[in-house]
Structures are given as structure tokens and as C-alpha cells.
Amino acid sequence: MFDYSFISSLSCARKLTWLNLTRTSISSTCFLQYLPNLEILDLSECENLIDCDFHAVSQCHKLQNLYLSFDKVNPKTIKDIVSCIPQLEILDISGIFLKFFEVTSIFDQCYWTLMSIYLSLDSTVNEKDLHRDTI
DSSP states (O other), X not given: OOOHHHHHHHTTOTTOOEEEOTTOOXXXXXXXXXXXXXXXXXXXXXXXXXXXXXXXXXXXXXXXXXXXXXXXXXXXXXXXXXXXXXXXXXXXEEEEEEOHHHHHHHHHHHTTTOOEEEEEEOTTOOGGGGOOOOO
């Protein structure tokens, strides 16, 4: 687990715009509330984080790039997070196997600003699932 003094120091870095914690043993994201200028956040492969830890990401309102690949995060949590980030441009949720309806639900929250999305579909998704009926 990350040392308490490291997390305390990180929470003082209020001008920080880019934070990459890929593959770290971080077990809390409470410090994110103290990083109001964060634009790029990479929490990929942070195996100790659970769904409630990811909700702190939604407090990063300037976030433009969010990387959550290969994390243990629920699709509903992803949807909740992206609905709170108004200018999200890049979302990486690869390695989190999603059903098609989960992808569309997430996409519906951020499609107006999203420029790139990286994702993995559940193996049960087939081509007919990708066609929406239009009214």
C-alpha cells in the first residue's frame, strides 16, 4: 500500500495536471479531491481499488483523459463518473469486459465531448447487438 506521507504530499500538489499511477498498489483515491487542476489521470491496473474508490474521480471536474483499463470497476460506476466530468475527451476502459447496453449507457453520458474510447466487449456480444433500431 502507498505510504501515508506520500498520499499526504500528493494532496498538496494542487497545480498538478497529470497523474499516472498505473500498476501501483494505491488503495485509496481520497487525495483526488485536493487536485482541482487534474486533466489526465491514469489509474490503469490499480488492483487494490474498489468501486467506492473510483467515485472520487468524479470530483476532478477538469479531467479530460481518464484511463481505467484492467481495473475492477463496475460499469455503473464508470457511467456515474463520466456523467460528472463535463469535458472528457479520452476514456480507456479496455480490459473491463462490458455488455453492449453498458457501453451505450456509458457513451450516452459523454458522447458530446468524447474523442477516443478504448473498450472491451463481453464475448457474448455479437453483430446484431451493435445495430440499434431507429424510430
